Amino acid sequence: MDIFLQQLINGLVLGSVYALVALGYTMVYGILELINFAHGEITMMGAMVSLAVIGALALAAPGLPGVLILGAGLAVAIPVCMALGLLIERVAYRPLRHAPRLAPLITAIGVSIILQNIAMLIWGKQYIPFPAILPQGRHEILGASISDTQIAILVLAVLIMLALILVVQKTRLGRAMRATAQSRQVASLMGVDVNRVIASTFVIGSALAAVAGVMVSAYYGLAHYYMGFLLGLKAFSAAVLGGIGNLGGAMLGGLLLGLIESFGAGYIGDLTGGFLGSHYQDVFAFFVLIAVLVFRPQGLLGARVVERA
Amino acid sequence: MSSVPSLNKAQPRWLVFGLLALGLALLPFLVDAGLGRSWVRLLDLALLYVMLALGLNIVVGYAGLLDLGYVAFYALGAYVYAWLASPHFGLHLPFWVILPLGAMLAGMFGVLLGTPTLRLRGDYLAIVTLGFGEIIRIFLNNLNAPVNITNGPQGINLIDPVRLGSFSLSQPHEVFGYTFTGVHLTYYLFLLLTLAVIFISMRLENSRIGRAWVAIREDEIAAAATGINTRNLKLLAFAMGATFGGLAGGLFASFQGFISPESFNLMESIMILCMIVLGGMGHIPGVIFGALLLTLLPEVLRYTGDWQRNLFGQIYVDPADLRMLLFGLALVAVMLYRPAGMIPSARRRQEFADAKG
Amino acid sequence: MRALLTVSGVSKAFGGLQALSDISLQVHRGEIFGLIGPNGAGKTTLFNAFTGLYTIDRGEIHLNDTRLDGRKPHQVLQAGLARTFQNIRLFAEMTALENVLVGRHARTASGVVGAVLRLPATRREEADSRERAHALLHRMGLAKHAHRLAKNLPYGDQRRLEIARALATEPSLLALDEPAAGMNKAERTALRELLLQLQADGLTLLLIEHDVKLVMGLCTRLAVLDYGVKIAEGTPDVVSRDPRVIAAYLGDEAL
Numbered sequence: 001m002d003i004f005l006q007q008l009i010n011g012l013v014l015g016s017v018y019a020l021v022a023l024g025y026t027m028v029y030g031i032l033e034l035i036n037f038a039h040g041e042i043t044m045m046g047a048m049v050s051l052a053v054i055g056a057l058a059l060a061a062p063g064l065p066g067v068l069i070l071g072a073g074l075a076v077a078i079p080v081c082m083a084l085g086l087l088i089e090r091v092a093y094r095p096l097r098h099a100p101r102l103a104p105l106i107t108a109i110g111v112s113i114i115l116q117n118i119a120m121l122i123w124g125k126q127y128i129p130f131p132a133i134l135p136q137g138r139h140e141i142l143g144a145s146i147s148d149t150q151i152a153i154l155v156l157a158v159l160i161m162l163a164l165i166l167v168v169q170k171t172r173l174g175r176a177m178r179a180t181a182q183s184r185q186v187a188s189l190m191g192v193d194v195n196r197v198i199a200s201t202f203v204i205g206s207a208l209a210a211v212a213g214v215m216v217s218a219y220y221g222l223a224h225y226y227m228g229f230l231l232g233l234k235a236f237s238a239a240v241l242g243g244i245g246n247l248g249g250a251m252l253g254g255l256l257l258g259l260i261e262s263f264g265a266g267y268i269g270d271l272t273g274g275f276l277g278s279h280y281q282d283v284f285a286f287f288v289l290i291a292v293l294v295f296r297p298q299g300l301l302g303a304r305v306v307e308r309a
Numbered sequence: 310m311s312s313v314p315s316l317n318k319a320q321p322r323w324l325v326f327g328l329l330a331l332g333l334a335l336l337p338f339l340v341d342a343g344l345g346r347s348w349v350r351l352l353d354l355a356l357l358y359v360m361l362a363l364g365l366n367i368v369v370g371y372a373g374l375l376d377l378g379y380v381a382f383y384a385l386g387a388y389v390y391a392w393l394a395s396p397h398f399g400l401h402l403p404f405w406v407i408l409p410l411g412a413m414l415a416g417m418f419g420v421l422l423g424t425p426t427l428r429l430r431g432d433y434l435a436i437v438t439l440g441f442g443e444i445i446r447i448f449l450n451n452l453n454a455p456v457n458i459t460n461g462p463q464g465i466n467l468i469d470p471v472r473l474g475s476f477s478l479s480q481p482h483e484v485f486g487y488t489f490t491g492v493h494l495t496y497y498l499f500l501l502l503t504l505a506v507i508f509i510s511m512r513l514e515n516s517r518i519g520r521a522w523v524a525i526r527e528d529e530i531a532a533a534a535t536g537i538n539t540r541n542l543k544l545l546a547f548a549m550g551a552t553f554g555g556l557a558g559g560l561f562a563s564f565q566g567f568i569s570p571e572s573f574n575l576m577e578s579i580m581i582l583c584m585i586v587l588g589g590m591g592h593i594p595g596v597i598f599g600a601l602l603l604t605l606l607p608e609v610l611r612y613t614g615d616w617q618r619n620l621f622g623q624i625y626v627d628p629a630d631l632r633m634l635l636f637g638l639a640l641v642a643v644m645l646y647r648p649a650g651m652i653p654s655a656r657r658r659q660e661f662a663d664a665k666g
Numbered sequence: 667m668r669a670l671l672t673v674s675g676v677s678k679a680f681g682g683l684q685a686l687s688d689i690s691l692q693v694h695r696g697e698i699f700g701l702i703g704p705n706g707a708g709k710t711t712l713f714n715a716f717t718g719l720y721t722i723d724r725g726e727i728h729l730n731d732t733r734l735d736g737r738k739p740h741q742v743l744q745a746g747l748a749r750t751f752q753n754i755r756l757f758a759e760m761t762a763l764e765n766v767l768v769g770r771h772a773r774t775a776s777g778v779v780g781a782v783l784r785l786p787a788t789r790r791e792e793a794d795s796r797e798r799a800h801a802l803l804h805r806m807g808l809a810k811h812a813h814r815l816a817k818n819l820p821y822g823d824q825r826r827l828e829i830a831r832a833l834a835t836e837p838s839l840l841a842l843d844e845p846a847a848g849m850n851k852a853e854r855t856a857l858r859e860l861l862l863q864l865q866a867d868g869l870t871l872l873l874i875e876h877d878v879k880l881v882m883g884l885c886t887r888l889a890v891l892d893y894g895v896k897i898a899e900g901t902p903d904v905v906s907r908d909p910r911v912i913a914a915y916l917g918d919e920a921l
Contacts, residue, residue: 033432034432035435092641105435107640110637113579113634117633120630283444289436293436297429513782516776518777520764521771531756533718533739533740534717535772535831536744536769537772538740
């Protein structure tokens with residue numbers, strides 16, 4: 001019980017990051033039925049670009065308040081990622097919208113590899129540290145501690161998710177997105193500019209990814225050109241867990257996966273009598289993914305789909 | 310009128326085969342003389358990848374099951390070989406026992422990993438198999454405590470080379486005054502096995518089983534309604550692909566003498582997929598071409614390092630780093646502009662052409 | 667007349683929607699049985715139920731003495747029930763000949779070993795399959811298309827190809843889901859001829875069809891479904907005069 005609360009806090013923080021990235025996957029899948037493999041790399045780009053800005057500012061103007069520097073990093077990273085998402089959709093996915101299923105999937109893998117390696121060529125293979133510009137305070141709650149960074153991530157993530165829900169439920173664009181996700185054909189017959197909706201979906205998802213990327217690098221204190229791969233895979237698992245195509249599902253799935261990983265890593269030593277250690281942490285997401293897809297492919301909140309003959 | 314029978318049709322065919330056989334037999338020597346010993350080694354590696362690509366071709370190309378974790382079978386074959394022919398467990402069984410054993414175990418693993426995926430559709434299948442591949446790599450990396458099974462990230466080395474009695478493939482041998490080095494002999498062994506794999510693939514492609522696989526790929530529901538036991542046939546595809554993968558893995562272990570989990574990561578799976586996508590999915594000549602291209606071309610890239618040095622005085626871009634970037638670009642480019650591959654089968658070209666129009 | 671296909675008390679619900687309620691009917695050997703009803707009546711659902719694509723909630727389905735419900739599609743096929751689909755499901759990238767060859771799959775047995783080693787039994791089986799496939803193509807007037815990709819065939823020929831493929835499986839009962847859909851008058855007449863010929867050759871046929879004229883002039887007996895319930899069964903004469911049937915199609919309660 002001693003580590004329970006701590007793991008809970010850690011899990012929720014991690015989970016909210018997963019949720020933000022999972023939202024991007026689920027939105028694209030809902031409309032295009034495509035797994036955007038490159039999404040994890042966009043998160044990575046968000047982290048790398050923002051770190052480049054933050055690192056530069058921290059060096060050049062050490063007197064500036066940390067929040068401002070962070071804001072500047074975000075202000076650059078978000079548009080860059082949005083542009084990337086737009087570019088990828090336009091160049092790599094749109095031409096293949098009517099190709100056999102395998103094609104966009106393979107292209108997505110290709111784009112993912114390209115982004116990874118471009119990052120590697122630009123920033124090198126070493127870990128890039130996140131400068132200590134943020135308040136480092138920790139607070140004690142019932143025997144567990146929570147840091148300022150963790151609080152910030154939680155708060156920001158919740159705000160963003162609320163904002164997204166507002167956009168999807170209350171705005172014209174949101175309505176168009178929901179219609180397109182239901183049926184592209186009918187939506188376009190109803191006057192929806194499907195191409196614009198799809199582009200917007202990628203843009204919004206990429207923006208979320210950028211923020212998530214910054215959060216991850218702030219939380220772990222570093223960024224690396226390879227960080228997107230695993231993160232993306234886990235976020236995708238989260239989206240599937242919650243029910244792919246379902247926004248609430250992505251959020252729920254993200255939080256759950258964060259908790260599963262956190263508790264799993266914390267307790268696995270005890271559970272397996274020391275045979276497996278916490279370095280098996282990454283495996284949890286995969287097991288969750290496989291279990292969900294095999295036993296309940298529609299996820300927790302998704303609807304059952306029957307293939308009609 | 311002359312009654313000399315016209316052999317014109319049969320002759321060129323046999324001539325071509327004869328020349329090809331001769332060429333293949335002499336190849337290692339030609340390469341050695343022209344490009345150096347390291348290129349012969351590369352040739353051996355290329356043959357391994359041809360085997361792997363053909364194996365994956367059965368799963369992806371014929372049956373249409375996108376397996377992104379194929380490297381797991383490669384790894385299994387390699388580790389089985391390492392466990393049974395190295396100081397790690399102190400076992401030194403002969404290669405003609407371990408190779409088939411490793412291949413068979415890999416095949417069984419193929420059935421094991423394939424079973425949960427049977428009801429999954431395209432993208433989900435890809436992700437789940439990717440997950441399996443990663444899980445296996447993580448386990449290989451960590452199963453060194455409490456019991457040391459895989460020796461973790463350090464891997465297993467001092468693996469026995471292929472040996473027949475006192476005749477070892479790692480030593481040079483003299484025949485008729487000609488020196489056959491280890492890599493030359495390995496070439497012939499690999500070539501033989503690769504030809505066997507090609508042969509088996511060809512026979513399967515044009516058989517009841519091959520047609521059933523393609524039917525499943527085309528329309529699984531219609532295939533089932535036409536009497537095909539889709540479950541068994543999908544598992545068979547996984548098993549056959551895995552068997553070839555395991556065979557290649559065992560050969561790899563004996564060839565390199567050292568294996569570690571690093572060699573069996575996701576990028577390997579993706580690379581092998583690249584080979585069949587670029588070459589021509591489901592089409593044996595295309596797959597062979599893709600495998601050869603993607604193994605040999607990166608080596609050519611190494612020379613760009615020298616060119617850069619000569620032109621600019623220093624290396625701006627390490628060619629090794631460029632390798633994966635170019636792979637990614639090639640994948641995207643091929644999917645956009647030549648999705649049926651460089652040497653597509655006639656029908657595949659048709660399929661993609663129609664989708665575009 | 668012996669019953670070939672017996673459906674008793676079959677019910678199937680999708681979530682809250684009761685697609686089939688307590689359906690019972692019999693298809694007798696050698697007849698052409700029609701399954702008609704307004705759109706959404708459950709005809710294709712029933713089809714999918716006895717070909718193993720859907721599992722039923724209640725009831726039983728038998729083909730001769732073999733129980734069909736609960737079996738997988740390929741087992742249903744092996745028992746002797748072949749089907750075609752409402753939206754043609756051919757193997758698009760395979761040639762017409764190959765499509766029909768796939769139809770031979772369930773009646774042949776050679777596996778990996780046979781294929782790789784080209785054992786005599788395998789070679790004989792292949793030769794036999796090809797011979798039968800060519801014969802079927804010829805019979806369906808598709809011989810000229812043998813090596814064309816199925817997707818490139820004209821629509822009417824695609825439908826015939828689907829039938830040819832089904833015939834290759836040597837069924838005792840051939841179930842056709844709207845075989846006349848999208849056909850013009852000449853094609854329908856040709857189809858009618860074909861189905862009558864198949865019947866004359868000893869095959870039992872089960873049809874879902876919307877073209878009432880075709881059905882009336884072709885079927886030995888009919889069953890009418892409406893909202894998942896069977897509202898009439900009998901010869902075309904009897905059924906066409908049934909007030910419930912008329913009401914279902916015309917929405918007219920009064921006669």
